[in-house]
Amino acid sequence: MNKDRRSPLPSAHRDIDAATHVRDTAQTRSPAYRLAFADPDFLCRDEMRSVRLQLELHKPELELQQMGIEGTIVMFGGARIPAPANRDRARTETLAGLSVFYDEAREFARLMTLRSDGRDNVIVTGGGPGVMEAGNRGAQEAGGKSIGLNIVLPHEQAPNEYVTPELCFNFHYFAIRKMHFLMRAKAICVFPGGFGTLDEMFESLTLIQTGRMERVPFLLFGRAFWERIINWEALADAGTISAEDLQLFRFVETAEEAIAVIDSWGDCAPREAIPGR
DSSP states (O other): OOOOOOOSSOOHHHHHHHHTTSOOOHHHHSGGGSOGGGOHHHHTSGGGHHHHHHHHHHHHHHHHHHTTOOOEEEEEOOTTOOOGGGGGGOSSHHHHHTTHHHHHHHHHHHHHHHHOOSSSSEEEEOSSSTHHHHHHHHHHHTTOOEEEEEEOOSSSOSOOTTSOGGGEEEESOHHHHHHHHHTTEEEEEEOSOOHHHHHHHHHHHHHHHTTSSOOOOEEEEOHHHHHHHOOHHHHHHHTSSOGGGGGSOEEEOSHHHHHHHHHHGGGSOOOOOOSOO
């Protein structure tokens, strides 16, 4: 984090320290005496939600700027998909079969990170297990850094061990976390997953479809999985989406195929984004 710029005014850190070393009196023990920005009870009030939203937007943004990260490769996917070595512990045969995408995610992240200069093509995942772990793991194996955007949940909230520590963030608000996934996205890759993956996929597609986000390479790994759980053609036939909307994404099976599609994506006519997204 940047240190406070030189200023004739006292720094916030200095005043926090000064405020905790005052004479002990009934007045200084009162919660009312606490500095507002150093008072967790005050910051956690319902009325301060807008401030907390701002803080969750600004903290990762400033850190990513400090690290010089300009472009990311987004990887969405299920937390429950096991590594092939752990497929015997999968709760269903389908999950065990989907373990192949752990390796594809790992290899894809590795290959993309080899292309990265530390500023562009930086892998970003949700920071948890499953496909997310595979993405961060592949980036680490390539000798690069990667981002993990964790969120506080009753389960699965601990970051995986492969996220670059100084790029491991934790969120309370899903909405702000989603913004950080997409603010620097140069490509979006979606692996098989559950409700969370579907939510992230459809929100991203909606932003592109409506012109609220520039069109970027959008890849769905595992055609058989996606066509089994979503009847894409039925949406177009019903008229609830346009037939052209089915061209917003491509199906791929392997890391190498995904990279080839990303490299040739410029051959597709881009959809212009609405200014001020």
